Amino acid sequence: MLELGSLQRDALCEIFNISVGQAAASMSQIINEEILLSVPMVEFYSVEEAAHYLERSSQRVCSVRQSFDGSFHGNALLIFPEARSLDLVRLMMGNSLPIEQLTELEQDALSEIGNIILNSCLGSLADIFKQPFQCGLPALHIGSGISVLKECDADHVVMVLQIQFSLASRELHGHVIFIMNANSLDLLSEAINQFLGTMMVQS
Incomplete structure (x- = not known):
């Protein structure tokens, strides 16, 4: 298991806070209401631990998955508890249909929310680490927390x-969540260290 030091974790939190802040600005324009996002x-x-974590958070979840490939690769997912997953979509669409009546248009809207947030996160990693990523198309899934991770090794x-x-x-x-193999996690750790080294030189 990859262990990051406190400085590395702080750097990751700051990177993702920047990225979700950019995503929040885009989403605020879409729904015409201010959204603030943070990564605490x-x-x-x-x-196995992640599956139990997701099951504890909610028995069923909605997720939007995107693959990414670059100097390190894997899958990125945006996950909401099923009962709350349509709140943002309803703000965008202006309706109150129950989740079992989720229409194709609403599925597209939920996928677009995932696409905005995940691309913002990956874009920030690419900019800060100076390592471009190729991203796949977003795919929507509704099911248990374990089913979200069923394709993982x-x-x-x-x-x-x-x-x-x-x-x-x-x-x-x-x-x-980002799902990566051990080699990709090692490369992520190296990229964080290089970023921190650059910041120390500049300061």
Whole structure:
């Protein structure tokens, strides 16, 4: 299991706070309501630990998955508890259909929310680490926390970012997770160290 020092974790939190801030500005324009996003925590889990973590958060979740490939590769997912997953979509669409009546248009809207947030996170990593990524198309999945991770190998490591959504009318919580193998996690650690080294030289 990859262990990051406190300085590395702080750097990751700051990087992702910048990226979700950019995503929040884009989403605020879409729904015409101010959204504030923050990443208060970054944690690393095994696949089994991550599955239990997601099951504890909610028995069923909605997730938007995107693959990414660059100097390190894996899958990035935006995850909401099922019962709350349509709150942002309803703000965008202006309706109140129950989740079992999720229409194709609403599925597209939920996928677009995931696309905005995940691309913002990956774009920030690419800019800061100066390492471009190729991203796949977003794919929507609704099911248990374990089913979200069903395609993972046992040796994969899961990086979990807690995401807090603050709106004037409500507060939502979700997660962005990155699923990578051990080699990709090592490369991520090296990229963080190079970034920190550059920052120290500049200061």
